[in-house]
């Protein structure tokens with residue numbers, strides 16, 4: 001490899017690390033753009049959010065839906081977070097939200113399900129008198145007939161109705177559907193965390209222990225330990241890459257570029273871990289409000305959720321979700337991690353040990 005190639009490689013790496021470091025804030029940027037369009041009455045009637053349905057794409061959809069349903073959004077479309085609609089939407093229980101997901105075993109969205117859960121309720125008038133929304137999770141599981149049923153509605157959407165399709169395999173959707181949707185990118189195809197790391201996040205939150213100051217501190221410390229593990233993986237991967245570059249290309253990765261790349265990588269992993277923590281507390285709130293059969297991000301924790309929900313009132317459950325949202329926002333803004341965690345978990349009731357605060 002000549003000197004020019006080496007210079008080009010380094011320029012590429014530096015650009016890649018800059019792009020990756022923006023990624024942490026990318027979700028917020030996309031969300032801000034859609035919210036502003038909505039506030040100006042220029043939002044699309046259907047969005048296809050590409051990304052992890054139980055992670056970034058789901059979080060993006062939730063952020064958009066809160067704007068759609070909020071009774072008094074700000075000038076940039078930011079939801080107030082306090083009205084009844086915001087509260088209900090924070091756990092996806094707004095009466096004008098209609099959710100369509102694949103049936104568990106078949107992983108297919110049947111035409112009957114599409115009609116019953118989405119097309120028919122959306123053609124009726126709104127419960128709250130405002131907007132209605134249809135959320136299709138794992139939209140790549142639509143088959144030809146359910147796609148066609150949805151397509152008819154997309155072609156002539158009922159007034160004041162927004163459609164959000166989520167998929168981590170958007171290329172598997174029929175072109176007739178995707179052409180009706182504005183595509184938004186939730187960052188990457190899937191969560192960046194390994195199954196073991198996801199489990200580590202959830203175990204940190206599920207750790208037993210009586211509720212109170214010590215339990216909250218323990219939860220914050222457990223999360224910090226998971227973050228440390230993610231930081232280590234980001235550093236290892238970057239070192240691996242540097243080694244490959246120097247072996248194959250005979251060039252040394254610039255130290256600053258390598259550090260920036262490792263740090264950007266880590267922030268992406270950490271963001272996905274924080275999204276999982278939000279989903280955990282959202283699940284508890286869902287069980288609290290909708291009972292044991294509520295749709296959950298992590299159904300394997302249903303019994304644990306029920307125990308914790310029993311130890312808290314609904315307001316506490318919502319406050320927990322808000323604390324985790326605040327954590328994600330602080331981390332995206334690069335607030336020092338220990339401070340962000342301490343602040344977030346100081347405002348959380350873990351519900352562990354079955355005793356209320």
Ligand SMILES: [Zn+2]
Pocket residue numbers: 069070071072073079080081082083084085086
């Ligand atoms: Zn609101």
